[in-house]
Amino acid sequence: MQKKPELNGTLLEVKDLKVHFPLRGSFVERLVGREPGSVKAVDGVSFQLQRGEVLGLVGESGSGKTTLGRALLRLAEPTEGAIVYDGRDITRVEEREMRSLRRKMQIVFQDPHASLNPAMDLETAVGHPLSIHGVTKDKVDMRRRVSEMLERVGLAPADRFLTKYPGDLSGGQKQRAVLARAIMLNPDLLVADEPVSMLDMSVRAKILELMIGLKDEFDLTYLYITHDLATARFFCDRIAIMYLGRIVELGQTEEIFANPRHPYTASLLRAIPEPDPAKGIPRDLPRGEVPDAVTPPHGCNFHPRCPRAFEVCGWEARDVRDLLEERWAGMAEQEFTREQALIGDLDALDEVSEIARVPSTEGVRSRHVVELLERIRREQPETRLWKGARSIEEGGKEALIQFHEGLEPRHLVVDSVEVECHLYDDEARGRAEEHARKGRK
Amino acid sequence: MSVLSARDLRVWYGTSRGPVRAVDGISLEINAGETLGLVGESGCGKSTLGRSILGLLPRGAVIDGELLYDGQNLTELSQRDFRRLRGPEIGLIFQEPMTRLNPLMRISDHFKETLEAHESSLTDEEIRRRSLDALGGMGIPPTRFRQYPHEFSGGMRQRIMIALTLVLRPKLLIADEPTTALDVLVEAQILQILGDLKKNADTALLLITHNLGIVAESCERVAVMYAGQIVEEGAARTVFSQPAHPYTSELLRSIISLKTTELHYIPGAPPDLADPPNACRFHPRCPYAMQVCTAKDPIEVRAETGQRVLCWLHGPEEEIPPGGKAPLEREAIAVAEEA
Numbered sequence: 001m002q003k004k005p006e007l008n009g010t011l012l013e014v015k016d017l018k019v020h021f022p023l024r025g026s027f028v029e030r031l032v033g034r035e036p037g038s039v040k041a042v043d044g045v046s047f048q049l050q051r052g053e054v055l056g057l058v059g060e061s062g063s064g065k066t067t068l069g070r071a072l073l074r075l076a077e078p079t080e081g082a083i084v085y086d087g088r089d090i091t092r093v094e095e096r097e098m099r100s101l102r103r104k105m106q107i108v109f110q111d112p113h114a115s116l117n118p119a120m121d122l123e124t125a126v127g128h129p130l131s132i133h134g135v136t137k138d139k140v141d142m143r144r145r146v147s148e149m150l151e152r153v154g155l156a157p158a159d160r161f162l163t164k165y166p167g168d169l170s171g172g173q174k175q176r177a178v179l180a181r182a183i184m185l186n187p188d189l190l191v192a193d194e195p196v197s198m199l200d201m202s203v204r205a206k207i208l209e210l211m212i213g214l215k216d217e218f219d220l221t222y223l224y225i226t227h228d229l230a231t232a233r234f235f236c237d238r239i240a241i242m243y244l245g246r247i248v249e250l251g252q253t254e255e256i257f258a259n260p261r262h263p264y265t266a267s268l269l270r271a272i273p274e275p276d277p278a279k280g281i282p283r284d285l286p287r288g289e290v291p292d293a294v295t296p297p298h299g300c301n302f303h304p305r306c307p308r309a310f311e312v313c314g315w316e317a318r319d320v321r322d323l324l325e326e327r328w329a330g331m332a333e334q335e336f337t338r339e340q341a342l343i344g345d346l347d348a349l350d351e352v353s354e355i356a357r358v359p360s361t362e363g364v365r366s367r368h369v370v371e372l373l374e375r376i377r378r379e380q381p382e383t384r385l386w387k388g389a390r391s392i393e394e395g396g397k398e399a400l401i402q403f404h405e406g407l408e409p410r411h412l413v414v415d416s417v418e419v420e421c422h423l424y425d426d427e428a429r430g431r432a433e434e435h436a437r438k439g440r441k
Numbered sequence: 442m443s444v445l446s447a448r449d450l451r452v453w454y455g456t457s458r459g460p461v462r463a464v465d466g467i468s469l470e471i472n473a474g475e476t477l478g479l480v481g482e483s484g485c486g487k488s489t490l491g492r493s494i495l496g497l498l499p500r501g502a503v504i505d506g507e508l509l510y511d512g513q514n515l516t517e518l519s520q521r522d523f524r525r526l527r528g529p530e531i532g533l534i535f536q537e538p539m540t541r542l543n544p545l546m547r548i549s550d551h552f553k554e555t556l557e558a559h560e561s562s563l564t565d566e567e568i569r570r571r572s573l574d575a576l577g578g579m580g581i582p583p584t585r586f587r588q589y590p591h592e593f594s595g596g597m598r599q600r601i602m603i604a605l606t607l608v609l610r611p612k613l614l615i616a617d618e619p620t621t622a623l624d625v626l627v628e629a630q631i632l633q634i635l636g637d638l639k640k641n642a643d644t645a646l647l648l649i650t651h652n653l654g655i656v657a658e659s660c661e662r663v664a665v666m667y668a669g670q671i672v673e674e675g676a677a678r679t680v681f682s683q684p685a686h687p688y689t690s691e692l693l694r695s696i697i698s699l700k701t702t703e704l705h706y707i708p709g710a711p712p713d714l715a716d717p718p719n720a721c722r723f724h725p726r727c728p729y730a731m732q733v734c735t736a737k738d739p740i741e742v743r744a745e746t747g748q749r750v751l752c753w754l755h756g757p758e759e760e761i762p763p764g765g766k767a768p769l770e771r772e773a774i775a776v777a778e779e780a
Contacts, residue, residue: 060624061595170710171483200482201651202695205706227624230697234704257699271629273654274698277678281629281636281658287580289594289627325584330577333570346584 011188011221012049012072017042017081019064019071023294039293041067043245044081046411049189054215054222056236056253058229058268062290063242069191069225073105074098086188103133106182110194112174116166122177123162126150129184145184152217153180153210172203176210183214193225208235229272233257241265244290244301248409251417261419263308288322298352299406300422306384311432312422314406315388317356321349323385327376342368348398356401369399390439404435443470444613444645445494450506450516452489452498458715463489465669465714466506468741471613474639476646478660478677480653482692484711486669491615491649495533496523510613529559532611534603536618541602542590548576549586551605559609575608576601579634596627603634607644614638617649632659653696657681665689668712668722675748685744686752687727721753724769729754733765 019042026036041064049055059065070076072083074090082091090101109115116125127146130136136145147158153176155161166174175195182190192211196204208231215222226232232239233253240250241262249262260266270282286305291297297304299314304322306313324346328336344359360369373392380386390402407428409420422428452464463486471477481487492498494508496518508515510531518526527533535541542551552572556563563571573583579600590598599619606614616635620628636659638644648660656663657677664674665686673686684690694705709726712718718725724734733753742757744750753761 060626172710201653201697202482202692202707203710204697205695205704208697209704209706228697229625230699230701233699234697234701268625269699271625272699273625273628273632273652273658274700275653275657275681275693275696277657277681279658281632283633285626285629287630289596289624325582326580328584329580329582333573333583336583340584 009051010048011051011086013082013084014048014072015046015082015084017045017068017071017083018079019067019076020079037294040245040296041076041293042071043293043296045242045245045247046081047240047247047250049221049223051188051221052215052219053237054224054235056232056239057223057225057242058227058232058239059242060227060290062244062293064245064293065225065227065242066193068242069107069193069223072189072191072223073102073107075107100133103129103185104187105189105191106185106187107191107193108175108178108182108195110197112171112178112198113166115178116174118166121163121165122146122150122155125166126177126181126184129181133185135185146180149180149184150177153177153183153214154206155180170203171199172207175199175207179207179210179214183218183220186218187220189221189223191223191225194227195224196231197226197228204231211235229257229268241268244296245293246301246420247418248302248421249417249419251419255415255417261414261417261424262302262421263306263423264302267305267307287326295352298354300409300420303384303406308423309384310387310422311404311435312407312428313388314408315354315385315403316406317349317351317353317401319385319388320356320358320401321346323376323383327380339372342372354403354406356403357395357398358401359398366394366397366399370394373399373401387436390435404432407431442473444473444510445471445647446507446509447490448507448509450490450493450508451504452486452493453503453505454499455501455503456715458713460503461714462669462717463714464493465717467669467671469664469671469674471645471647473612473645474643475662476635476639476648476660478656478663479647479649479666480651480656480663481666482651482711484714485666486714487649487666488617490666491617491647494613494615494647495527495531496520528555528611529609530611530613532606532609532614534599534606534614534616534619536621542598544590547587547589548581548593548601551601552576552608555605556608571608572604575604578607579604580630596623596630599623599627599631600634603631607638611644613645613647615647615649618651619648620655621650621652628655635659653681653693654698665692668717669714670722670751671749672723672751673748674750675744675746679746679748683746685746685748685750685755686723687729687754688723691726691728721751730769731765732767732769733761734769736762736765 020038020040022038023036045068057065067076071078078091082089123146126149127142130142136142150158150161155176196207199207214220224236236253239253239256240247243264249265260269267286271285286307288305297314298316303309303313304319342361342364344361348359349356358369360366370392377386388403390404393400409422410425412419412424414424447467447469450464450467454461454463479487493504504516506516553568556568581600620631635646638646650656660677663677663680664671667688673680673689680689684693691707695707707726712722719735720737721734721739724730731753739751739753740757740760741749741751742755744755
């Protein structure tokens with residue numbers, strides 16, 4: 001582990017930041033005035049970045065981590081909330097001004113091949129920031145500065161590299177050049193978006209070591225965006241775990257790894273394939289994938305996949321569809337045909353509602369659907385969804401599953417770790433116990 | 442019983458810089474129902490080896506040696522014969538599920554097309570049943586059989602791709618980085634599916650990957666490739682706990698895992714295969730290099746721990762010339778060669 005850096009003051013503060021991308025919607029939708037909705041890539045995120053620290057932003061694809069990183073530099077436009085950089089609110093600063101601010105805020109992307117212009121030699125590419133920002137126009141001075149920086153990042157002797165093109169370099173060498181270009185203007189903040197993910201295993205350590213060295217030498221502050229918990233553990237002072245646009249857990253690295261609070265963090269940690277044949281993959285990992293960010297799940301975003309979800313986590317109609325489809329996958333065909341014959345079009349369940357209206361097929365009484373659902377509950381009582389179900393009743397042509405009221409997880413601090421999960425919320429737990437008690441009566 | 446056996450297999454690519462020896466004298470067996478992991482870094486030739494088994498080498502590639510499948514030498518097979526083999530005999534799972542399904546075709550049509558191409562005697566009802574069975578095994582519900590690829594998530598598309606491969610019941614399956622584009626949780630699901638494969642069917646699996654963690658979790662046997670050669674091959678447990686080749690042990694040390702407390706890496710970079718180093722390909726980067734390593738090609742031996750290894754540290758003693766074991770005086774590896 002690295003030693004703790006000296007922290008002196010907040011460099012960046014993000015307050016309840018949202019970045020939504022509006023969907024265009026079809027012509028008809030616009031005609032009837034229906035809102036086409038938006039992709040809620042970042043949906044209410046707050047954190048602070050201390051000077052000199054490395055904060056890891058960890059999440060799966062679709063978690064919004066890349067959008068968040070880009071929004072900090074205003075490469076994606078914030079919809080709501082505030083970004084305060086070095087004491088100054090930059091959320092609505094004009095692009096002109098932003099450009100000069102970006103001398104101090106730099107970003108490195110995942111794919112070094114795509115980050116370098118293939119037609120530009122390294123001298124021009126790495127020296128580009130100097131000419132763009134008018135630091136120097138003097139050819140000799142420029143070459144001197146570029147050479148120094150190339151040697152610093154391990155592209156030595158510089159003379160050999162000045163005239164090279166990206167195509168002549170290996171992946172690791174390209175990422176070194178990209179880092180050189182980012183550091184050229186002596187920035188304060190470096191947002192590194194998966195800087196080692198596309199590199200070979202044996203090269204990753206070299207680039208990480210380089211980044212640690214550069215940080216100490218140039219007093220940098222890093223936001224390290226990654227899906228890889230192993231490098232994050234090694235590299236970061238603190239870690240924020242993102243899921244579907246929200247930070248679900250944030251704390252000191254050792255604490256997060258020793259004692260993950262959020263069920264999502266715990267699942268991620270167990271899923272990492274370790275180079276140790278004695279350790280198999282656990283069988284009980286969350287199923288499914290990160291859901292669509294246009295209509296995120298009701299209540300807690302993670303509830304449909306959560307192994308510990310309970311009464312108040314936000315059960316809804318769409319969860320019933322998942323339950324039925326999961327059941328039918330791999331079922332013997334006869335049985336599937338029999339069950340499917342009772343239930344009508346599952347699209348009826350595609351709505352955000354605490355009442356699931358499970359349609360019966362034309363001519364089938366809703367009583368039969370209720371019976372089927374009750375049988376499923378008896379067969380798989382451990383399925384988390386049933387904790388949320390208050391009642392299953394007949395209702396005309398449908399069977400109605402009424403769920404308990406879902407709650408939005410609140411921002412909590414548990415032993416210095418920030419977490420958004422009902423498991424740590426006494427009020428939510430109390431409410432759930434009440435529901436459970438009433439259910440037993 | 443071996444499904445596939447390679448003996449002294451070589452594949453060259455002609456380039457402007459001269460021939461690139463991507464596969465350089467490989468011998469390897471894959472047994473029925475086993476999962477063999479083939480690991481190596483980019484450019485070591487592992488994908489070329491996979492492609493040569495499928496007859497998918499690019500034009501201009503030259504193949505030599507023996508590649509026996511079911512009594513036929515695949516190196517001599519025509520493209521026409523390969524077409525009959527690919528699918529029902531040897532299946533392939535690609536890296537990017539997003540781009541491999543036709544966006545204009547329903548999932549049901551993908552299956553219909555595949556099955557009709559290889560088993561023309563099937564009735565529509567049989568096709569439907571076989572498809573739904575394969576999909577069900579991958580956790581795709583029958584209600585979604587008639588949907589289009591865009592209606593599925595990345596992980597589901599990869600499972601559909603696997604079902605589409607398995608529906609033909611191949612004896613050998615080649616999976617080239619099947620989980621690289623996926624997240625850890627989805628990756629774990631796919632690895633479980635591949636792991637269950639050998640329990641339920643007698644399918645042999647060649648899993649090509651750069652991720653040693655994946656190999657550790659899903660393979661019984663592993664072959665480590667470096668610069669076109671297999672430098673070590675043996676039981677996964679042994680190779681991971683007692684690696685015999687210095688490249689394997691250095692690679693294992695340089696992986697950043699949850700247990701990493703200190704960074705380690707292999708100096709230098711993998712060689713240019715158009716102009717590889719003399720004798721042992723790894724000697725310029727090897728911490729234990731000896732005089733003999735620059736002078737004579739290493740000879741394959743069995744290490745005391747049981748794995749096959751291509752390294753002079755394990756002998757054979759009688760082939761090492763006098764003084765050959767003296768450590769190699771090395772000129773510092775130029776930083777310029779760093780990856």
